[in-house]
Amino acid sequence: MSKKESIQYAFVKSIPVLCSYIFLGMAYGILMQQAGFAWYYSVLVSMSIYTGAFQFVLTTLLASGASILTIAVTALFMNSRQTFYSLSYVDVFNQMGRKKLFMIHSLTDETFAVNYTLDLPAEDKRKVMFPLAIMCHCYWVCGSLLGSVLGQLIPFSxxxxDFCMTALFVIIFVDQWEKAERHFPALLGLGVAVACLLIFGENQFMLPALIIVSAVLVLYNSRTGKAVSAE
Amino acid sequence: MTAYILFAILVSAMITFGLRALPFAVFSGNRSMPGWLKQLGTILPSSIMAVLVVYCLKAVKSDVIGTGIPSAIAVAVVVLSYKWKHSTFLSIILGTVAYMILIRLM
Incomplete structure (x- = not known):
């Protein structure tokens, strides 16, 4: 795959993220503007932190003058799910040389999902993932900038x-379902997530859900592994 | 005030990057990932995608009529159109347009 082809391929794959990030980024920029922050703060946060939900919460924390400790603990809890995404990409990113640090920084819910849809040989995949990561990061920063500069000038609602991101996750889910021999991991994810949502509520369910899912999968792997070696 | 904002952003950015880099920091150089963790890394995305679907639809819990019904119909549009054509792009557009119309009607 040539450089040009990999960039074209990356752009096509990035379109769902484009729709989502431009508008979600704008929503973030508008929120920052309404809270009284200059545009360069929105850009700085979107460049350096680059997470969806936490950035929105950070705005309200900053506006209310919350302590640094409160902000740090909130960042730790809200963003700890990122660790689980990295886990699946340790081997891939380790082969990407100097690009590795940027790849780690730019791994979000959305880029994690889109990377997963790349149906390519390992070498081409690495060629596509880097421009894809840059594009997605640009969409997010541009959206934030647009939102904080234009504010409520947008004439239509x-x-x-942002449902386009939900749609993408649903499509990947269906795709995985069709390809998978065993549906246990998908069903486990659904069941545990819904249960945790009901127990812990909207803002706190991701971390317990991911921990429980991981723990069950480790047990599941060790049992199926034994079953295979026993055959 | 400016110092406080910048410091808060710096701390948040460092924590977020640290969380993303954690598996890389633990398993670098000659310390490779143990087998069970590698296996987990391979199988985890199938579960995470399901968790992310729930994450996107979490607002349904607090607003069953206004968000829940449009979400349910739009998700059905996405699944059925994808089963029909297997075109990611088409399904995203159909689902999103359906959702945007429905939340204005509800």
């Missing part, structure tokens, strides 16, 4: 456009 874009409410609900």
């Amino acid at each position: 874009t409410d609900g456009i």
Whole structure:
């Protein structure tokens, strides 16, 4: 795959993220503007932190003058799910040389999912993942900038456009379902996530859900592994 | 005030990067990932995708009519259109347009 082809391929794959990040980024920029922050703060946060939900919460924390400790603990809890995404990419990113640090920084819910949809040989995959990561990061920063500069100048309501990301996750889920021999991991994820949502509520369910899912999968792997070696 | 904001952003950025880099920091150089963790890394995405679907639809819990019904219909549109054509792009557009129309009607 040539450099040009890999960039074209990356752009096509990035379109769902484009729809989502531009508008979600704008929503973030508008929120920052309303809270009284200059545009360069939105850009700085979107460049250096680069997470969806936490950035929104950080705005309210900063506006209310929350302590650094509160902010640190919130960052730790809200973003700890990122560790689970990295876990699946240790081997891939370790082969990407100097690009590795940027790849680690730019791994989000969305880029994790889109990387997963790349149906390519390992070498081509690495060629596509880097431009894809840069594009997605640009969409997010540009969205934030647009939102904080234009504010509420947008003449129409874009409410609900962020559903494109939900749609992408649903499509990947269906795709995995069709390809998988065993549906246990997918069903486990659904069941545990819904249970944790009901128990821990909207803002706190991701971390317990991921911990429980991981623990069950480790047990599941060790049992199926034994079953295979016993055959 | 500026110092406080910048410091808060710096701390948040460092923590977020640290969380992303954790598996890389633990398993670098001659310390390779143990087998069970590698296996987990391979199988985890199938579960995470399901968790992310729930994550996107979490608002349904607090607003069953206004968000829940549009979400349920839009997800059905995505699944059925994807089963029909297997075109990611088409399904995203159909689902998102359906959702945007429905939340205005509800």
